[in-house]
Amino acid sequence: MLIHQFILQHRSFSQVLFYAMMIISCWGIECIICVTAKRQKLSHTFLNARFIFTALPIQLFLTGFVLLIVSWDHNHHWGLINYIPRHQNKWVYYVSLFFLLDLGEYIYHVTMHKIDFLWKFHLVHHSDLMVDVSTTVREHPGETCVRVCFLMLWVFLLGPAIAVLMLRQVFQTFFNILSHTEFRLPEKLNNVLGLLFITPNLHHVHHHYKLPYTDCNYGDVLSIWDRLFGTYQQLPRQETSFGIDTHLDPTINARFISILKIPFGKLERK
Ligand SMILES: [Zn+2]
Ligand SMILES: [Zn+2]
DSSP, X not given: OOHHHHHHHTHXXXXXXXXXXXXXXXXXXXXXXXOSOHHHHHHHHHHHHHHHHHHHHHHHHHHHHXXXXXXXXXXXXXXXXXXXXXXXXXXXXXXXXXXXXXXXXXXXXXXXXXXXXXXHHHHHHHTOSSOSGGGGGOOOHHHHXXXXXXXXXXXXXHOOOHHHXXXXXXXXXXXXXXXXXXXXXXXXXXXXXXXXXXXXXXXXXXXXSSTTTTTSXXXXXXXXXXXXTXXXXXXXXXXXXXXXXXXXXXXXXXXXXXXXXXXXXXXXXX
16 A cells, blocks of 8 residues: 555544654654753653643544545535635645645634633643643643634635645644744744744744733744734743743642643633
């Protein structure tokens, strides 16, 4: 069986495998080249890794519905993307679709920050006092539900081709993991790549503990939406401090159950 046929037939498995391999590789490199104390890094990783077991079943279950919606859209020729004629110029169609899917992630992320009820779930991700590659998986299961449901809605509206949706998911996984690593790009390289893409340097600013930086650099793969909608910010690493100002208590952050309970507590607005 050809590799691409195997990947298409085992989409969820292939994506989880790619995700796991990339996280483990980045974690290994972080251990070698970064200065964080190994013991502290291990306990931090074990804490965040527990979120995999609450999020993964939800993610895999709901992804089946996303694929059903894609299939329904395709069978009914439904979706905004059909207004761009695919047969005339394939590349315009594919690039437009890629950008529109990324715009959806930007809108989703802004929504999670701006609506109090949703912010209570998303702040679990922001409450991490030490951002490294394990922060990628630190997502409350409630947010996993909301995120995939939003994707269902966006996919329903757009009617994307499955191949482009899958390709974007690969890009998203790649950028999402890299942007949470402890790696930093040299300033000049960051200035060039950051013109189009979200880099680790830019996402670190989003994890700064207080406003206005928390509400900036919402982009997922592309940084152009932040530039376009005025939410783009830069901050040097030495001035960046991770966490969220309403939840800086390390005792809450030390226990998995306490973190899971965060959305059900009283909201102090950031
Ligand atoms: Zn955020
Ligand atoms: Zn993040």
